[in-house]
Amino acid sequence: MRITDRHGGVSSVPYDSRNLGGMCGDDPGAVAENRAVTAAGFGLERVVFMRQVHGADVRYVEEPFGDDPPPLDGICTGVPGLGLAALCADCAPVLLAEPEAGLAGAAHSGRVGTVAGVVPALVGEMAGRGADPARMTALIGPMACGTCYEVPAELRDEVAATLPEAWSITRRDTPALDLRAAITAQLGRAGVGEITHDTRCTIETADLFSHRRDGRTGRFAGYVWLEP
Known part of the structure; x- marks a missing residue:
């Protein structure tokens, strides 16, 4: 499991420099080069990227989608050496592995x-493909933290009605959401045995892309794969 940062690529401002997102306005050639260099650095020849739509659809994959990925926000595989990537710039990349079942x-x-x-x-x-949640390891990556992710009070209450753990306040005592706490609770309720964190806040960390901080910007990614 690895989390990239914004350094070491070829994209120009405001995507400087390792932007891995293909739908945020960057030059497609630069994005392709950034993805290739990143994959090579991890020893990966193939990586699956999704067309992320803020939904809950997930799919089992055995190869990359190519130039027209379907709308998905979760993928899993049992193919060794096939990288899976989740792009983010304030949302959370959540990576899972269950080596005994051979799934990521x-x-x-x-x-x-x-x-x-x-x-x-x-x-x-x-789990439907044989993984045991109790044997899973999860990594919740960097995201907008619960004291920075300011929202209207009505939206906080709406989210907290479903996920009470998400209720938060900023350092200025204004309404906020703590998605890290909510996702942690979801993983716990699902029976995931080990939950780890990269606790960096994207808004507060200049080494990471943040849409809330910068507006037009790139995307970093969380990568997970099974060793061949």
């Missing part, structure tokens, strides 16, 4: 997808 998964979990249950859906898809 990746999800893009922002506010809408978290409420819709994309992470439990991914755990369920993997």
Whole structure:
């Protein structure tokens, strides 16, 4: 499981420099080069990217989708050496592995997808293919933290009605959402045995892309794969 940062690529401002997102306005050639260099650095020849739509649809994959990926926010595989990537710039990349069953998964979990249950859906898809949640390891990657992710009070209450753990306040005592706490609770309820964190806040960390901080910007990614 690896999390990229914004350094070491070829994209120009405001995507400087390792933008891995193909739908945020960057030069497609630069994105392709950034993806190729990143994959090579991880020793991967093939990586599956999704067309992320803030939903809860997940799919088992055995090869990359090519130039027209379907709308998905979660993928899993049992193919060794096939990388799975979740692109983010304030949403959470959530990576799962169950080596005994030979399965790995990746999800893009922002506010809408978290409420819709994309992470439990991914755990369920993997469990349906023989994985035991108790043997799973999860990594919840960097995201907008619970003291930075400011939202209207009505939206906080709406989310908290489904996920009470998401209720939060900013350092200025304004309404906020803590998606890390919500996703952690979802994984716990799904029976995932080990939950780890990269606790960096994207808004506060200049080495990571943040849409809330910068507006037009690139995407970093969480990668997971099974060793061949």
